[in-house]
Amino acid sequence: MSATEGTPAGRLTRQEVAHVAMLARLHLDDEELDRFTGQLAVILDHAADVAALDLDGVPPTSHALSLANVLRADEPRPGLDRDEVLAGAPDVEDHRFRVPRILGEAP
Amino acid sequence: MSGVPGHDGWELVVGLEVHCELKTATKLFCGCPNSFGDEPNTNVCPVCLGLPGSLPVLNQRAVELAMAIGTALHCDIRPSTFHRKNYFYPDMPKDYQISQYDEPINADGWLELPDGARVGIVRAHLEEDTGKTTHAGASGRIHGADYSLVDYNRSGVPLVEIVSAPDLRSPAQARSYAAELRAILVATGASDGKMEEGSMRVDANVSVRRAGSSELGTRCEIKNLNSLRSLAHAVEHEAQRQVEVLESGGVVRQETRHWDEDRGATVTLRSKEEAEDYRYFLEPDLVPVVPDDGWRSAVAEALPPMPAARRRKLGALFGDEPVEPGGARSDQVATVVDLGLDELVEAAVAEGVPAALALARTANEAATDADAARRLPLVSYVALLRMEATGELTATQVKTVLADLLRDGGGDPAELARERGFEALSSEAVAAMVADAIAAHPDEWGRYRSGEDKLTGFFTGAVMKASRGQADGKAVAAELARRRAEP
Amino acid sequence: MRPSPARTASALADAVRSGSTTAAAVVEESLAAIAHGDGEVHAFVTVLADDARRQAAEVDRRVAAGEDPGPLAGVPVAVKDNLCTRGAPTTCGSRILEGWHPPYDATVVARLRQAGAVVVGKSNMDEFAMGSSTETSAFGPTRNPWDTSRVPGGSSGGSAAAVAAGFVPLALGSDTGGSIRQPAALCGVVGLKPTYGAVSRYGLVAFASSLDQVGPFATSVVDAALLFDVIGGHDPLDSTSLDRLPPRMASVVGDGVDGLSVGVLTEHLDGAAPDVVRRVHEAAEACAAAGASVEEVSVPEVRYGLSAYYLIAPAEASSNLARYDGVRFGLRVAADDVVAMNTATRTAGFGAEVKRRIMLGTYALSAGYVDAYYNQALRVRTLIAEAFATTYRRFDLLLGPTSPTTAFALGAKLEDPLAMYLSDVCTIPSNLAGHPAISVPFGTGDDGLPVGVQLMAPALAENTLLRAAAVVEAAAALVDGDGNAVGVEEQR
Numbered sequence A: 001m002s003a004t005e006g007t008p009a010g011r012l013t014r015q016e017v018a019h020v021a022m023l024a025r026l027h028l029d030d031e032e033l034d035r036f037t038g039q040l041a042v043i044l045d046h047a048a049d050v051a052a053l054d055l056d057g058v059p060p061t062s063h064a065l066s067l068a069n070v071l072r073a074d075e076p077r078p079g080l081d082r083d084e085v086l087a088g089a090p091d092v093e094d095h096r097f098r099v100p101r102i103l104g105e106a107p
Numbered sequence B: 001m002s003g004v005p006g007h008d009g010w011e012l013v014v015g016l017e018v019h020c021e022l023k024t025a026t027k028l029f030c031g032c033p034n035s036f037g038d039e040p041n042t043n044v045c046p047v048c049l050g051l052p053g054s055l056p057v058l059n060q061r062a063v064e065l066a067m068a069i070g071t072a073l074h075c076d077i078r079p080s081t082f083h084r085k086n087y088f089y090p091d092m093p094k095d096y097q098i099s100q101y102d103e104p105i106n107a108d109g110w111l112e113l114p115d116g117a118r119v120g121i122v123r124a125h126l127e128e129d130t131g132k133t134t135h136a137g138a139s140g141r142i143h144g145a146d147y148s149l150v151d152y153n154r155s156g157v158p159l160v161e162i163v164s165a166p167d168l169r170s171p172a173q174a175r176s177y178a179a180e181l182r183a184i185l186v187a188t189g190a191s192d193g194k195m196e197e198g199s200m201r202v203d204a205n206v207s208v209r210r211a212g213s214s215e216l217g218t219r220c221e222i223k224n225l226n227s228l229r230s231l232a233h234a235v236e237h238e239a240q241r242q243v244e245v246l247e248s249g250g251v252v253r254q255e256t257r258h259w260d261e262d263r264g265a266t267v268t269l270r271s272k273e274e275a276e277d278y279r280y281f282l283e284p285d286l287v288p289v290v291p292d293d294g295w296r297s298a299v300a301e302a303l304p305p306m307p308a309a310r311r312r313k314l315g316a317l318f319g320d321e322p323v324e325p326g327g328a329r330s331d332q333v334a335t336v337v338d339l340g341l342d343e344l345v346e347a348a349v350a351e352g353v354p355a356a357l358a359l360a361r362t363a364n365e366a367a368t369d370a371d372a373a374r375r376l377p378l379v380s381y382v383a384l385l386r387m388e389a390t391g392e393l394t395a396t397q398v399k400t401v402l403a404d405l406l407r408d409g410g411g412d413p414a415e416l417a418r419e420r421g422f423e424a425l426s427s428e429a430v431a432a433m434v435a436d437a438i439a440a441h442p443d444e445w446g447r448y449r450s451g452e453d454k455l456t457g458f459f460t461g462a463v464m465k466a467s468r469g470q471a472d473g474k475a476v477a478a479e480l481a482r483r484r485a486e487p
Numbered sequence C: 001m002r003p004s005p006a007r008t009a010s011a012l013a014d015a016v017r018s019g020s021t022t023a024a025a026v027v028e029e030s031l032a033a034i035a036h037g038d039g040e041v042h043a044f045v046t047v048l049a050d051d052a053r054r055q056a057a058e059v060d061r062r063v064a065a066g067e068d069p070g071p072l073a074g075v076p077v078a079v080k081d082n083l084c085t086r087g088a089p090t091t092c093g094s095r096i097l098e099g100w101h102p103p104y105d106a107t108v109v110a111r112l113r114q115a116g117a118v119v120v121g122k123s124n125m126d127e128f129a130m131g132s133s134t135e136t137s138a139f140g141p142t143r144n145p146w147d148t149s150r151v152p153g154g155s156s157g158g159s160a161a162a163v164a165a166g167f168v169p170l171a172l173g174s175d176t177g178g179s180i181r182q183p184a185a186l187c188g189v190v191g192l193k194p195t196y197g198a199v200s201r202y203g204l205v206a207f208a209s210s211l212d213q214v215g216p217f218a219t220s221v222v223d224a225a226l227l228f229d230v231i232g233g234h235d236p237l238d239s240t241s242l243d244r245l246p247p248r249m250a251s252v253v254g255d256g257v258d259g260l261s262v263g264v265l266t267e268h269l270d271g272a273a274p275d276v277v278r279r280v281h282e283a284a285e286a287c288a289a290a291g292a293s294v295e296e297v298s299v300p301e302v303r304y305g306l307s308a309y310y311l312i313a314p315a316e317a318s319s320n321l322a323r324y325d326g327v328r329f330g331l332r333v334a335a336d337d338v339v340a341m342n343t344a345t346r347t348a349g350f351g352a353e354v355k356r357r358i359m360l361g362t363y364a365l366s367a368g369y370v371d372a373y374y375n376q377a378l379r380v381r382t383l384i385a386e387a388f389a390t391t392y393r394r395f396d397l398l399l400g401p402t403s404p405t406t407a408f409a410l411g412a413k414l415e416d417p418l419a420m421y422l423s424d425v426c427t428i429p430s431n432l433a434g435h436p437a438i439s440v441p442f443g444t445g446d447d448g449l450p451v452g453v454q455l456m457a458p459a460l461a462e463n464t465l466l467r468a469a470a471v472v473e474a475a476a477a478l479v480d481g482d483g484n485a486v487g488v489e490e491q492r
């Protein structure tokens, strides 16, 4: 059964969940896709009270802090030992991090 | 000249995005050295490797260099915030870039081109650079590589991204904008402007439209413009490509294209049909930067004069003779300003050296080793140029002595000239040699006296030969003219 | 089983500093307790026995040499496994970080070591701190020492259980939506979430950066204050670290609540179990008996906290957890190209709850939805902060339950994310506002399991919070294990 069946208009769809999984670099099989679609839809339904509030004119708060201009002097600090850094890496060649071929250019 | 070269009736619209690496001692958010060309992965720490638990702390110097750039580009310097731009890429350790989004530190400025045109600056914001990827395998390019290797030394190096308005109308103007921007970046001390080392990187947004239209056409973004030359070529080729597409009834697709220097053409990198979804949101690990008036004016007061002002100042040395834009003298002025050799010219002129001579020697000879020239004691340089102005040394001799001065980092030009055996010929000696030459070539002398001016060279050559190059050409010419004027 | 807590940290440190015992002996006792009891409780992901013995020996050397060994000399501490410990595993309860040894110490860990504390192990947690039961750990659940069929709460369940079981007198946890206070309540120990910015986050593996705070677990309020004094204060490596140094909290703990005003938050009583509500009322009476004015207060905006939190926290998490891509550290699952490798690694390395929240957060931030969800949640955050600001003009403190229920059975809510999320309903508002809050044990519920009451205060009012917590703690000592308050009535 597809989780999109019988869901009200505007509810999260299976296709949206698949798209989000792609953006997040996660692979979901068919069963997971159904399960996640259902579970996320329930959570988003619960958030509908928030989504429905009329908050025009209320500024967003990203942060509880009211700090500004937290700056550091432009002075070098010791970094990490290269061998220690590379020892924790999955694959290394020539003192660099090795990755499989890259198919697309950076945006 | 505006328009699309070779295609009448079309207008070219170009905006440039320039990424400039700032010349700080350390990276934007950590204390690792900001240094080019070191052994891979030696300038790294938890922050610039994006290790779990690490947090960014903003570099004050980077903020001030960004403000300096904003000031030089006549921008509003505003309270600003940082956002996360989310996308996965192996050269980006956190898989998001910390960048300024809807509240950039600098906005709404302008830059004046040497021809007087003003180009709008939309914004100039701070962001972090990525690591560097080397592609291993047959081609050495990303396409066809078997695998890639990543070095994070560059990761987190501070960048200012400067976005121009789409105000540029020709390949030459695009080039001129990039050259002028580079000169400004160097002058502020924010950047070394080295395009070949990637410390200044230019992307061009190019579109075309029918002449007279006010709507913007679909634009393509061109990447990989590694020099001013390739910028101009790429813009020209891309404009022609778009016009050809449109004239044959096609449509230009919005996409990112790559300038292929070898083929002399732009090629598709990526179609923008599927828009990127960067999921920007305010970076919770950083707080806003809110410059007050005191901070803004301290940055402004510390700024040296910008290239346009310096060019005007050099131009003023010529008095009533204006420096024509695009002419040879204007190029010399630009070179002197670019290389920061203004002081040499100004000091020489102040000591009575003719402006044209001071400019020529500085732009042509001193410029060959600008680093040494900037370190040269002004007294040495001025003394040497005076010896040329008074005819004590010939132009050739001055060039030789100047090379010695640059090599030695200074010295007494008179002494160097003596060591070289450049004995200054007295005016009596010159007069005697001219007299000898006249006596040896009576026919030529007769023709010269009756108005054949081109024989000046013949006599000058003869005197030069006799003096083994030590006579000053101008002094010889003056003596010849004096003799001709004698009854 | 009713656990028997270890001696207090203050008593242990005093004994080590005075030479009446050695750090080595204290640490051996802790390691022995862990060896004996942790098979059943599973509070630890990693026990660092050798490291701990080395650190203890160093403390003893300092004592012998007449140097100051620090305020926590020889005190064994459990450190939540999302705090980086140099050279020692730091897993965040996830397969994706299995085998990763950070090359640096978190600031709080460095400060612990500086203070003479001994890190005996890394405590279990919900994967990346996403959970309220410590069941989402990739390394198996932690069990509640009071009843091992029950959860210890989460996500810092390992730290809470380690203190409750008497393995260590102190532990560090992190609290994003209640992850210190809720397990403290369910395990019957004290848990403090400091003001946002009061404790450095440098080296705390981020879940939701604008909400995360490190804080102490202890068996007493004064011990919690002692640990807070050690870990708190400005850190130049954290841009959100406050430079207003809090005063030494441990010294004000005994100052009482005479003259303070306490509001009992009715919205948090509404959804709570009757036995829990009864305890909250008893705690309120204890405050009144000690001279505070107490009245009920309604702050309706807090009801939106849960929804806002479950949009904001996953949104930040979706970005914070992007770096687990198989390139630089931790797990890699091989694949032909880099996108396939990233995807295979993350798919294999993350558990279901982490994936669920990454998906939720990615969705809430994605084009077309960001205004309806994420930005709307940030506006709700403003409403809640403003409502608190108004309320704190009338009250010094707010009081309510920490968790709506006592510890629930293992597995009871694992398949129902929303039900699990609801167990954080009382703790979340303080995180959204950035305010400090503390959970203090106050007797037991009808099932004989601990009840925690929560005290909340405005930003940087930790001293008020700790004073009131000590009053509640003293009253709790008069409450018997069968749920009958003893002596409170008489005190009035």
Ligand SMILES: [Mg+2]
Pocket: B099, B127, B161
């Ligand atoms: Mg950019």
Ligand SMILES: [Zn+2]
Pocket: A079, B027, B030, B031, B032, B043, B044, B045, B046, B047, B048, B049, B156
């Ligand atoms: Zn670094």
